[in-house]
Amino acid sequence: MNNTVLQTNMLLPIDQIAKKLSLLPAEYEPIGVYGAKLKLDLLDNPAFPVRGKLIVVTATTPTTSGEGKTVVSIGLAQGLERIGCKSILTSREPSLGPVFGMKGGAAGGGLSQVEPSQKINLHFHGDFHAITAAHNLLAAMIDSHLFFGNALDLDPDQITWPRALDMNDRALRHVTVSVGSKGDGANRQTGFVITAASEIMAIMALASSRADLRHRIDSIVVGPSRKGLPVTAADLGATGAMLALLDDAIKPNLVQTTEGTPALVHTGPFGNIAHGTSSILAHKMGVRLAEYVVNECGFAADLGAEKYFDIVMRSSGIQPAATVLVVTAQSLRAQGEGKLVAGFANLAHHIKTLRAYGVPLVVAINRFPSDTPEDLEMIATECSLHGVPCALVEAFTKGGDGAAELAHKVVSAIGINPAPEIQPVYGLEDALDVKILKVAIQVYGADGVVISAAAREKLERYAAWGFGKLPVCIAKTQYSLTDDPKRMGAPTGWTLNINDVSLSAGAGFVVAVSGNMMLMPGLPSHPRAMSIDVDDDGNIVGV
Template sequence: MTKDLLPIEAIVEKLNLPEKYVERLGRYGAKLTLDLLDDPAFPVRGKLILVTATTPTLSGEGKTVTSIGLVQGLEKIGKKAIITSREPSLGPVFGMKGGAAGGGRSQVEPAEKINLHFHGDFHAITSAHNLLAALIDSHLFHGNPLDLDPHAITWPRTLDMNDRALRHIIVQAGGKRDGANRHTGFLITAASEIMAIMTLADSREDLRKRLARIVIGQTRAGKPVLAEDLKATGPMMALLSEAILPNLVQTTEGTPALVHCGPFANIAHGTSSVLSQQMGLRLADYVVNETGFASDLGFEKYLDIVMPSSGIKPSAAVLVTTVQSVRNQGAGDLEAGFENLKKHIAIVRGFNLPAIVAINRFPKDTDEELKFLEKYCEAQGAAFALSEAFAKGGAGAAALAEKVVSVIAANPNVSPTSTYTSSASSLEKITAVAQKVYGAANVELSAQAEEKLARFTKWGYGELPVCIAKTQYSLTDDPKLMGAPTGWTLHITDVVLSAGAGFLVVISGSMMLMPGLPKASRAMDIDVDASGEITGMS
């Protein structure tokens, strides 16, 4: 597809970007320097549009395709727009979902490069994470002057690949020094705290502060040990020096795109970097920003974690739904699945944001089914539009773009809210999300979760926001429970401190931080043809 792409110079020209802020990386990509954010010639002017969805099926509902189609649609109707999206993880690319650069006529390009190594950001984050892990074990090997408790070290290793064999490992096997035969494991890079830190940092100074305050474990006396105690901040900063710069690319139709960072939304906060969003809001009138999975996950985390931290306030939310999503939530019955759609509309409105439902058309959808969905949205008083971005690109999302622009114009003074106040206790925050967002009646903590919350509160982290890690396939913590259940209990099994990122990861049920490959993975379909073009990626 690269033969049809515009040279990166044309994208730079569209944005009226001075050369001094652009570092080219090949014919179709560049990084933008952070000095742009300090230039008074580029004040904040854009409206941020969050894109979320109803509860997804295994294959996803085309949220990325719709996001890319929407930004192309905005350009089609004469608006200056840009998309800020996440970098794909190799886990899904070679796993079950496949590439995450969109599809059809709505992709970020060059899609194959973006889906694979791109500009090396994931590699840099993986390296920084593993450097800290290596420094920890080196510290133990060389006498352990900080008196780290080897059995209380919480910093794992990371790899951007689905590899279940690495979930539980023993390091320094057979050794006799402090820390030998220590149990640890790997998580996928998208779940690394450094990925979350990179996404939330709003400057190099902020990145440095966040890296320094990472808690890697505790001493035998029960006091927290930070990354700065191991003098790890400087070398991690060096590894991340280029990766912190947002990446400028384009969509299939040559619309500007900033693709940067990639935390998952079921185990992290699931959105593109704050820096890319800040740049987008200075470069365009409308910024389309995708949040991971459904409104109970990435969207909630944006309003409760990203917005309070960054100060960026969205103007509207696009809620992507499909016939297959609604039918799946109704156990095969489309009408029965409306309760799930209704709940997601209510979640968006609960944050005081106007919702525009984007009905993403799939090839097998009938006109009757699509009209049925539209009538339900109308009955709920929700703005809606059909999106055919996969098949028709920006033209197929022009109606959605018009609807979004009109809704934003009709609601000029939106003031989005969060689920809880910053001063609430951890348990109060968990309960607020469970009841107000998920629809649970109660919250139940395991003994381990209670002990950890008490410990983190004692250490001074009790007022951090909560990032609840739960299944994306249900509003509940049971992936098999469909619809919009009420009267159920959210079970909290564990709590992990992400002091650098600035939140507590509250784990509900059995969440895998290192996924495994399925029996028939997407990797089996990927190859390179005789001309060197990668095939089977999307």
């Protein structure tokens, strides 16, 4: 019997997980034995008032293999229960691209996983498929509208709505559609993005209700007309059908961790090209169902955490009570180009960035098997020099027990400062280019920003259309504070280059692209797909 079967046999039926949250059978819809969808009526139920504290989990600049941020998040949720606190995890759904590509699954590992991990890493409850279908329905309606006369006078050369697929497939980055047709849209150049980069994914993650989802989909701008006016999904009459495809996907998914701690796993926007955290609906439910909500944000503090404070918090209204910064010896050594101490500049930068928001901070030192006691002690000493509490985390091998010290220190930090005054990086009244500049200087450590002429022209157009007060979502590499993935540490004396911008009107932000960002990744030469299989008993192995 393999490890997957052993873990499955230890899982609790989903009705027992629901009972832990005081949910009645009418308040959720079981999907199989170990999963459920929570009904949105819960948000209006007076039996579930807001009572919980939200904890944001972020990290220092990661390596390509990741630093175990998901493991620490799950471990912390389990650790909080070990010390007598009622907790819940909110995390993103994995994308099939990384599962079959380089990074692998995103359900945690060892004794800190969300379960059933194989199902969650693959098709789960079908949310990604629904989002992909809704995205491509709009794309199909655009080309159909062009074919049948283009009554909206949409400019075919400036259509910005691509197609989507939840798989790494570089061959689809640039495609030609309507080959051989006549009239508007014939031989039109477009492409595919991975589903996690779809605006529909971002919209689903930021929607606070079905009515809000409708408004956001209505607002999607697919491109300008020949007169330079925005054309929307509402103009194309696509909203109702897209909502029908998303009707189940909007409901947060209830599952459990390895130790039976409740978990809401919902939506999966990427952390470098989108805002990188689970759904607002999951957060809103979490703070009603538990004392502490552990919420993971994508990649490092310059990406996921910044976007939480400047984008997500403004939409949800939920201010974090604390932030956990995950650090590993391998990440610091990578940022120090082989030297641990040289990597401390990266740690110091992220500490400074998070402190600027005004939220209590605790560092989680995630222990890897290759770490030496000397390395771990040096990191702890560095945290002490910055006046930041830290805890060694061994959640992968010890589960909740391995994160109990972290749980104690997070609860203590919240108790010392129970009502922090959160300070976003910029005001919504700031001009779009000023918002980009403030993030570059305060969060990335740049001296300034250079915005290409084409990108600046688009910013001016978006402001003229009435979108100048939206927050900005900067798409850049996760492997460096700069826009160069090979530049390590905490560089100074550099300039952020913005070569393109795009409007995500439905999601409610403007995307600024820095560096060579791929919205459709490619598979590596030896993808993880080559090691995934199914045994004769039907058990999936290798994920």
